[in-house]
Amino acid sequence: MSLKDLTAQASAAQGYSYAYLDLFAKRELRRRILKAIAIPGCQIPYASRELPIARGWGTGGLQVTLSLVGPESVVKVIDQGADDSVNAANLRRFIARMSGAETTTDTLKATIIQSRHRIPEERLKEGQALVLQVPDPEPLRSVEANMAKAREMHADTDYGQMWLTLYEQLVRYKQYIQGASYPVMVHKRYVMSPSPIPRWDNPALHQAQHLTLLSAGREKRLYAVPPYTNVYPLEFSDVPFEVEDQTGRVCVRTGAQNKFMNELPQADGSSLFELSDTGYADKLVAHDPPGATYYDDQGNFYHDGYLKRQP
Amino acid sequence: MPLLEVTGYTKVFHIHHLNREIAVFESLDFTLNVGEFLLVTGPNGIGKSTLLRCLYRSYRPSAGRALYHSLQGQVDLARAADVDVSVLRHEEIGFVTQFLRPRPRVSALELVAEPVFDQGEAEASAKAEAMLLEFGLKTDLWHAYPATFSGGEQQKVNLARALIRPRRLLLLDEPTASLDTATRESLANRLADLKAQGVAMIGVFHHPEDVAHLIDEEIRLSLSQVSLNGDYSNVVE
Amino acid sequence: MMDTSSASPSAILPISLDAPRLIPHQPLVTVKGLVKHYGRIRAVDQVDLEVYPGEVLGIVGESGSGKSTVLRLLNLQEPADAGEYHLNIPQVSPRNLLELDRFQKREIRTLHIGVVYQHPHLGLRMYYTSSGNVAERLLVTGERTFSVLRRAARESLAASEFPADRIDDPPAVLSGGMQQRVQLAKAIALKPALLLLDEPTTGLDVSIQATVLDTLKHLQRETNITTILVSHDLGVIRTLADRVMVMQHGRVVETGLTDQILEDPQAAYTQQLVYAKL
Numbered sequence: 001m002s003l004k005d006l007t008a009q010a011s012a013a014q015g016y017s018y019a020y021l022d023l024f025a026k027r028e029l030r031r032r033i034l035k036a037i038a039i040p041g042c043q044i045p046y047a048s049r050e051l052p053i054a055r056g057w058g059t060g061g062l063q064v065t066l067s068l069v070g071p072e073s074v075v076k077v078i079d080q081g082a083d084d085s086v087n088a089a090n091l092r093r094f095i096a097r098m099s100g101a102e103t104t105t106d107t108l109k110a111t112i113i114q115s116r117h118r119i120p121e122e123r124l125k126e127g128q129a130l131v132l133q134v135p136d137p138e139p140l141r142s143v144e145a146n147m148a149k150a151r152e153m154h155a156d157t158d159y160g161q162m163w164l165t166l167y168e169q170l171v172r173y174k175q176y177i178q179g180a181s182y183p184v185m186v187h188k189r190y191v192m193s194p195s196p197i198p199r200w201d202n203p204a205l206h207q208a209q210h211l212t213l214l215s216a217g218r219e220k221r222l223y224a225v226p227p228y229t230n231v232y233p234l235e236f237s238d239v240p241f242e243v244e245d246q247t248g249r250v251c252v253r254t255g256a257q258n259k260f261m262n263e264l265p266q267a268d269g270s271s272l273f274e275l276s277d278t279g280y281a282d283k284l285v286a287h288d289p290p291g292a293t294y295y296d297d298q299g300n301f302y303h304d305g306y307l308k309r310q311p
Numbered sequence: 312m313p314l315l316e317v318t319g320y321t322k323v324f325h326i327h328h329l330n331r332e333i334a335v336f337e338s339l340d341f342t343l344n345v346g347e348f349l350l351v352t353g354p355n356g357i358g359k360s361t362l363l364r365c366l367y368r369s370y371r372p373s374a375g376r377a378l379y380h381s382l383q384g385q386v387d388l389a390r391a392a393d394v395d396v397s398v399l400r401h402e403e404i405g406f407v408t409q410f411l412r413p414r415p416r417v418s419a420l421e422l423v424a425e426p427v428f429d430q431g432e433a434e435a436s437a438k439a440e441a442m443l444l445e446f447g448l449k450t451d452l453w454h455a456y457p458a459t460f461s462g463g464e465q466q467k468v469n470l471a472r473a474l475i476r477p478r479r480l481l482l483l484d485e486p487t488a489s490l491d492t493a494t495r496e497s498l499a500n501r502l503a504d505l506k507a508q509g510v511a512m513i514g515v516f517h518h519p520e521d522v523a524h525l526i527d528e529e530i531r532l533s534l535s536q537v538s539l540n541g542d543y544s545n546v547v548e
Numbered sequence: 549m550m551d552t553s554s555a556s557p558s559a560i561l562p563i564s565l566d567a568p569r570l571i572p573h574q575p576l577v578t579v580k581g582l583v584k585h586y587g588r589i590r591a592v593d594q595v596d597l598e599v600y601p602g603e604v605l606g607i608v609g610e611s612g613s614g615k616s617t618v619l620r621l622l623n624l625q626e627p628a629d630a631g632e633y634h635l636n637i638p639q640v641s642p643r644n645l646l647e648l649d650r651f652q653k654r655e656i657r658t659l660h661i662g663v664v665y666q667h668p669h670l671g672l673r674m675y676y677t678s679s680g681n682v683a684e685r686l687l688v689t690g691e692r693t694f695s696v697l698r699r700a701a702r703e704s705l706a707a708s709e710f711p712a713d714r715i716d717d718p719p720a721v722l723s724g725g726m727q728q729r730v731q732l733a734k735a736i737a738l739k740p741a742l743l744l745l746d747e748p749t750t751g752l753d754v755s756i757q758a759t760v761l762d763t764l765k766h767l768q769r770e771t772n773i774t775t776i777l778v779s780h781d782l783g784v785i786r787t788l789a790d791r792v793m794v795m796q797h798g799r800v801v802e803t804g805l806t807d808q809i810l811e812d813p814q815a816a817y818t819q820q821l822v823y824a825k826l
Contacts, residue, residue, distance in 0.1 A: 156651055160688035164673075167687065168680050170694060171716055236694040327816035328823075368805060370812035371562045383570050392568040393791055393805050394600050399570065414765075414787065415758035428769055 003100055019066040020098040025049050029067035033213060036224035041186025042154070043137050048220040058091055058116060059217030061133035065095060065114045068129060073101040076110035081118040081260070081276035088116070105279045108291045117180065119201040121259050121277045122291040123302070124210035126227060132195040134216040137223065139183040139193040159191050162234065170239060182241070184231050191234065192223060200243045200260045203301050204294045205231040240308035246299065249273040254284040258299035312380075314480060314511045315343040315366075319375035320389075322358070322365050335361045338375070341530055345479075346509045348502075348525040350516065353532035359515040362532070363482045365389075366513065367406045368396045379404075379480070405478040409485040411469040413457035419443065420453045423471040442471035446497055462489035470498060474505075481505065483514035487521060495521050562814045568600075574636050576601045576774045577622070577742060582631035584617055591617045593798035595631075599742075602772040606789030606806065608779060608821065614798040615778045619746050621646070622776065623663050624653040635660060637741045658688055662735025666747035668727035671734065674720040678705065678730045681719065685737040704733040707770075709763045725756035729763065736773070743768075743775045749784060761787050782825050786810055794818045 032046040051059045077092040079085035083105040096103050107120040114131040140150040143161040169177050180196035215222035233241040249261045251274050261273035275281040283290045301307045320339040335358035351359045364370040377388040424439035446467040457468050466489045487495045499521045575598040584592040592614045599605045607615045621628045633645045665671040672681050679701035705715050708729040719727045749757040792809040794801045802815040813819045
């Protein structure tokens with residue numbers, strides 16, 4: 001059914017706006033997004049609208065997607081890398097109904113990719129927008145609970161306490177303990193939480209061809225990493241940042257290696273692994289040639305020298 | 312060559328809560344030349360110590376001048392800035408008291424070495440050891456804390472500390488008070504050496520006979536019938 | 549500078565002192581006309597002071613004298629209502645530091661001033677490691693090498709005579725004296741030009757007081773760091789200070805060499821303070 005049919009069936013007074021959000025909401029969101037792109041990594045507050053899904057289920061990402069989508073857009077929605085997760089499917093159908101846009105599971109075909117907690121394995125290009133769902137946009141939350149003080153710290157580039165936390169981790173645990181949402185420095189100015197993507201995906205933000213938008217609906221803040229922007233994880237010069245070690249992990253479905261895997265615990269205590277990125281896995285199974293990936297089959301990241309420790 | 316010219320030197324203590332003034336001495340005049348030894352005498356409590364302290368600026372003189380010919384030019388000690396007095400105390404003018412102020416957990420050697428610490432720790436330590444040896448402090452006390460020493464032993468530390476740095480003018484306030492004869496002799500010898508090197512001295516001595524051979528001039532403070540606000544003031548004879 | 553309310557008709561005032569001539573340096577710290585109100589209370593009322601390089605200036609007074617307020621103002625952590633404050637070091641602006649903006653003040657405070665508070669929880673993060681507390685000073689200035697941070701923390705804590713095997717203990721589990729050593733290590737980590745001590749040993753056990761004072765003296769002697777020490781305890785002042793400034797009701801009552809203030813106090817209030825010492 002098309003939107004037209006939908007609205008024709010309901011009473012005329014119930015007519016939905018294009019992409020659900022009214023004109024003013026979309027306009028404000030786009031302005032906020034432009035501002036976020038102009039100040040990479042800086043959290044921009046916005047008036048987060050009520051949506052037919054609850055807070056904490058992707059309303060932030062959804063609002064950004066709805067303000068960007070048009071009838072020509074091709075939309076992919078994933079959750080932890082999977083197109084077929086219930087939440088991803090739910091969001092995808094809603095977006096399609098409200099906008100009439102085409103949907104896909106193919107990373108390379110999508111113009112907008114909304115994702116919770118993962119970046120696809122295939123490299124995104126210019127013209128593509130990655131929209132990440134963010135639960136907590138504030139990377140300083142653990143060191144400074146007071147929002148006003150945290151804002152001052154960002155304004156003054158006063159990240160001493162953040163660095164102190166990393167120092168403490170090294171002293172106590174001999175390693176950085178942050179797994180997902182590992183804080184990064186964007187454009188040498190703002191420390192940003194990249195949303196709970198695994199460490200594996202952090203490097204994909206650096207000098208990317210695509211635009212990354214991150215939005216938190218409940219916290220009412222959005223931020224952006226424009227294309228070709230420097231994004232470095234917070235690390236000491238003599239204790240490098242490391243991504244999750246995928247050595248020895250083979251996807252049971254496709255036989256792929258050196259990509260991010262989901263772990264499937266077995267009854268006997270062992271684990272099997274499968275590719276987290278289902279769209280990529282589907283291509284491999286169907287013998288369709290996938291696009292160039294961020295990590296090659298030997299596990300080397302495509303930007304030389306970015307990751308100090310490679311397999 | 313004059314080193315210190317004191318004119319009209321007066322000291323009056325003002326005790327505010329009693330609303331009283333206690334005059335100690337008034338209009339003292341004397342001159343001390345380079346390398347001279349001036350002995351200050353008089354009955355107990357007359358103000359000999361007060362005179363020394365005024366010159367050192369531990370007390371503030373009430374009137375008069377104390378023109379000191381320092382290596383950097385003439386300075387009136389009575390009205391010199393506090394920081395200037397600090398400079399002179401560090402470089403030229405020394406004060407030897409009869410009491411040591413030991414600090415907890417600071418050894419005798421460290422106390423003696425402190426005034427020359429700016430010459431490097433090793434150098435200072437070596438000099439301190441030499442001084443303590445000269446004044447005859449037992450070597451096993453060198454690293455002990457002086458608070459537990461006898462009066463005589465404390466005084467040896469005191470003397471060593473006060474004399475370790477070369478001075479042009481030394482003010483000595485009963486330095487031999489708790490000492491045995493041998494140590495008093497040791498001190499007198501040291502003072503003789505210093506005098507020969509051109510150090511001028513103004514001293515109050517419990518046993519003036521120890522330094523009789525060094526004395527060039529004497530100032531005698533005594534009571535007179537001239538009073539100031541009902542209290543007695545002292546004049547020079 | 550002397551209280552002239554004595555009823556005696558022939559009261560002689562102390563001789564007023566000349567300006568410094570012999571000392572070869574300019575003062576490191578110059579403060580003129582410092583004023584701070586809290587509502588109607590004049591906590592600091594036209595205070596002038598100078599501190600020369602390598603000196604320890606003691607500020608003594610009872611509660612409410614304004615001495616701690618002066619220290620907070622000199623630490624640029626509170627705005628003053630009036631006055632001039634200059635730090636005579638090449639890296640610092642010749643401008644009045646009280647007029648700098650928040651960001652500039654923070655920079656000066658970080659790089660050039662170290663402070664030790666009476667209460668350790670004011671100066672320390674009690675649940676981070678002690679070494680972390682010290683390392684934070686370097687982190688704030690952009691040090692990003694872990695081994696450098698470790699070494700600097702170790703050295704600074706050693707200079708404060710803090711035990712090497714406890715550098716990773718959080719201040720919360722340390723004794724009062726140890727906490728003050730951590731504060732001291734933190735204060736000197738970047739080798740600042742000026743050290744501010746606000747009642748650093750007050751509240752500590754007497755035996756610990758002695759050892760901490762000792763450390764302070766030792767440190768001052770070794771590094772020759774210019775220090776302003778606030779205390780109500782005359783024993784502390786005598787041990788550490790070269791010169792003393794006496795404050796009452798926000799005003800400076802008298803300034804002088806330590807031994808002179810303690811042995812021949814000129815002003816009525818100073819005499820009161822000194823005579824009251826047990």
